[in-house]
Amino acid sequence: MASTTETLEFQAETRQLLQLVIHSIYSNKDIFLRELISNASDALDKLRLESLTNPDLDADTSDLHITLETDSDARTLTVRDNGIGMTRDDVVDLIGTIAKSGTAGLLAKIKEAKENKDTDTDAASLIGQFGVGFYSAFMVADKVTLHTRRAGTDQGTVWESDGEGTYTIADATDLPVGTTVTLHLKAEDSEDGLGDYLAAWKIRQIVKQYSDFIRWPIRMATQATGTGTEDDADSSIDTDGETAGTLETLNSMKALWARPRAEVSETEYHEFYRQISHDWQDPAQTIHMRAEGTFEYEALLFLPAHAPFDLFSRDTKRGVQLYVKRVFIMDDCDALMPNYLRFVKGVVDAHDLSLNVSREILQHDRQITAVRRRLVKKVLGAIKNLQTTNTDTYLKVWEQFGRVIKEGLIEDRDNTDALLELVSAASTHDPEKTTTLREYVSRMKDGQNTIYYLTGENRAMVENSPHMEALTAKGYEVLILTDPVDEVWTDQVPAFDGHRFQSIAKGQVDLDDTDTDTEDSEEAKANKARQKQDFAALLAWLQTTLDEHVKQVRLSTRLTTSPACLVGDAHDLTPTLEKMYRAMGQDLPTVKRILELNPTHPLITGLREAHETNSDDPALAQTAELIHGAALLAEGGDLPDPARFTRLLADRLTKTL
Numbered sequence: 001m002a003s004t005t006e007t008l009e010f011q012a013e014t015r016q017l018l019q020l021v022i023h024s025i026y027s028n029k030d031i032f033l034r035e036l037i038s039n040a041s042d043a044l045d046k047l048r049l050e051s052l053t054n055p056d057l058d059a060d061t062s063d064l065h066i067t068l069e070t071d072s073d074a075r076t077l078t079v080r081d082n083g084i085g086m087t088r089d090d091v092v093d094l095i096g097t098i099a100k101s102g103t104a105g106l107l108a109k110i111k112e113a114k115e116n117k118d119t120d121t122d123a124a125s126l127i128g129q130f131g132v133g134f135y136s137a138f139m140v141a142d143k144v145t146l147h148t149r150r151a152g153t154d155q156g157t158v159w160e161s162d163g164e165g166t167y168t169i170a171d172a173t174d175l176p177v178g179t180t181v182t183l184h185l186k187a188e189d190s191e192d193g194l195g196d197y198l199a200a201w202k203i204r205q206i207v208k209q210y211s212d213f214i215r216w217p218i219r220m221a222t223q224a225t226g227t228g229t230e231d232d233a234d235s236s237i238d239t240d241g242e243t244a245g246t247l248e249t250l251n252s253m254k255a256l257w258a259r260p261r262a263e264v265s266e267t268e269y270h271e272f273y274r275q276i277s278h279d280w281q282d283p284a285q286t287i288h289m290r291a292e293g294t295f296e297y298e299a300l301l302f303l304p305a306h307a308p309f310d311l312f313s314r315d316t317k318r319g320v321q322l323y324v325k326r327v328f329i330m331d332d333c334d335a336l337m338p339n340y341l342r343f344v345k346g347v348v349d350a351h352d353l354s355l356n357v358s359r360e361i362l363q364h365d366r367q368i369t370a371v372r373r374r375l376v377k378k379v380l381g382a383i384k385n386l387q388t389t390n391t392d393t394y395l396k397v398w399e400q401f402g403r404v405i406k407e408g409l410i411e412d413r414d415n416t417d418a419l420l421e422l423v424s425a426a427s428t429h430d431p432e433k434t435t436t437l438r439e440y441v442s443r444m445k446d447g448q449n450t451i452y453y454l455t456g457e458n459r460a461m462v463e464n465s466p467h468m469e470a471l472t473a474k475g476y477e478v479l480i481l482t483d484p485v486d487e488v489w490t491d492q493v494p495a496f497d498g499h500r501f502q503s504i505a506k507g508q509v510d511l512d513d514t515d516t517d518t519e520d521s522e523e524a525k526a527n528k529a530r531q532k533q534d535f536a537a538l539l540a541w542l543q544t545t546l547d548e549h550v551k552q553v554r555l556s557t558r559l560t561t562s563p564a565c566l567v568g569d570a571h572d573l574t575p576t577l578e579k580m581y582r583a584m585g586q587d588l589p590t591v592k593r594i595l596e597l598n599p600t601h602p603l604i605t606g607l608r609e610a611h612e613t614n615s616d617d618p619a620l621a622q623t624a625e626l627i628h629g630a631a632l633l634a635e636g637g638d639l640p641d642p643a644r645f646t647r648l649l650a651d652r653l654t655k656t657l
């Protein structure tokens with residue numbers, strides 16, 4: 001049968017993944033069948049679609065189905081489909097390599113989790129995010145043989161491997177269109193979670209549990225006596241791709257999304273979710289809707305409970321599949337879900353589209369745009385609903401996906417208000433718990449109409465930043481925003497419910513306006529004017545001395561204990577954002593910042609006196625440099641010349657001894 005047999009090596013990452021699979025990542029080994037059936041079902045979808053859209057394809061689609069067969073003598077289980085099949089090159093590309101980005105990083109994480117003896121589920125849930133697909137066959141089999149022929153071609157291919165380092169691949173003639181995967185089963189071992197996969201009851205049970213909604217018949221061939229010669233597993237394949245014996249259909253094939261909500265149980269929803277997402281856990285929320293009228297469709301969407309490892313990789317796929325009247329059209333339908341909701345999984349079945357519809361057509365279809373708008377509202381509404389009815393789940397969803405949802409504040413201006421209602425952020429109000437913006441507003445002080453926030457790399461850095469001092473001293477709550485996306489949206493969204501967002505590291509923070517009565521404020525004004533006069537000469541001199549680093553030197557109202565801090569103008573890039581843009585390869589001019597001095601700090605008053613006494617003293621310029629450097633360090637910034645700063649500091653300390 002086979003002509004040129006080649007032995008090829010698995011790509012390094014595939015080998016590692018196979019090792020993890022073989023050495024039991026999953027305690028539940030039964031899912032291998034779900035994975036193989038799901039691949040077979042996809043192959044049937046693809047053939048059906050291709051035959052509908054390509055009249056030249058000569059393929060028989062009159063009875064698309066999946067067949068399962070066992071042979072107890074040979075200890076084999078066979079999963080066969082008469083779907084699209086694969087060419088020899090497809091087999092090498094699709095089965096021998098993993099094309100997903102981020103694989104290497106994920107594998108390293110899994111290995112680490114295993115080595116640290118984290119619970120089995122940690123490693124399993126990591127790999128669950130990845131979806132081992134075809135490779136899961138090696139959990140239950142010590143050898144896997146695959147026969148396949150691509151529709152529209154004559155040449156068949158046989159692939160075989162024991163899941164170690166290599167596989168063989170050969171041409172084959174006389175194969176039916178489609179794919180047959182033959183598992184040479186390991187011995188049953190209940191301790192290791194290996195079931196009796198030769199038993200009809202076991203197969204029936206697994207199919208019912210995991211693959212009941214598959215929309216193609218899954219048939220089980222009852223073993224016919226007399227088939228098979230000795231140990232030849234291929235003998236179960238007839239040239240027409242069918243076997244002798246009787247066939248029993250195991251699945252109900254009901255499209256879950258088309259059934260009335262009241263008739264679907266939570267377990268069924270969850271199983272369906274796991275089937276389409278390959279997720280390990282139940283979803284956090286299910287959204288089932290039907291739209292009637294001029295453009296009819298059904299949608300069944302899920303919010304996952306945890307983020308996939310590649311949520312931020314550039315080629316992350318969106319999770320919504322498009323069907324047209326029960327015919328699968330495409331995965332990852334980006335016209336139906338905006339990028340910032342790329343984690344939502346599910347199915348949309350539109351009744352009035354052409355099967356030939358392309359991504360480009362969908363992008364410009366007004367009705368699809370309207371569907372998308374409605375789906376977005378539904379998803380945002382579902383998260384809002386969790387916030388009020390099931391806070392724990394809302395918080396988990398926000399923790400997993402908040403960083404992505406906040407991208408919507410930049411991308412999706414139509415939903416700014418709804419998105420702001422969902423935002424949850426750390427705040428100085430509580431060291432542990434996050435707050436919604438509405439909760440923040442409810443705690444605002446009398447007369448306060450600004451929402452104060454500070455962005456930065458992590459909570460500790462933000463909390464200890466000198467910018468916080470006066471606000472904390474006067475009892476103002478400040479939001480602590482530490483996701484990179486916060487740097488961007490806060491710059492673009494002006495207000496929440498009429499309350500302006502104000503970075504406490506930008507512009508002037510004038511707390512006196514809201515916090516003191518008029519009499520005090522008159523006195524404060526006079527004080528300020530006097531201070532301004534007293535410091536005028538020092539500020540002018542500092543401005544010249546530090547000109548290379550700062551665009552202005554001025555007195556501060558936001559400091560109580562630190563001598564100085566750096567702030568930006570209202571529309572300046574923050575240092576973190578500047579760093580982010582540079583990391584992305586953008587060439588930006590350096591943004592100079594404003595140095596603010598605390599006029600009551602002894603270091604600053606001392607410097608003023610020293611400057612008054614002898615403005616030519618060279619040590620003064622060094623002190624200025626040290627003050628600027630210390631202000632940079634206090635906010636977690638990078639010194640322009642750390643070696644010089646350390647030398648100046650050491651010299652200065654030496655003099656004090």
Ligand SMILES: Nc1ncnc2c1ncn2[C@@H]1O[C@H](COP(=O)(O)OP(=O)(O)OP(=O)(O)O)[C@@H](O)[C@H]1O
Nearest residue numbers: 039040043085086094095130131132133134135179
């Ligand atoms: N029965 C089959 N018929 C045709 N092609 C198949 C079949 N099984 C697998 N393939 C091809 O091999 C590819 C890799 O399969 P695999 O199960 O490893 O990953 P996947 O199904 O793409 O991903 P995942 O399982 O994570 O969804 C599939 O995308 C498909 O193109």
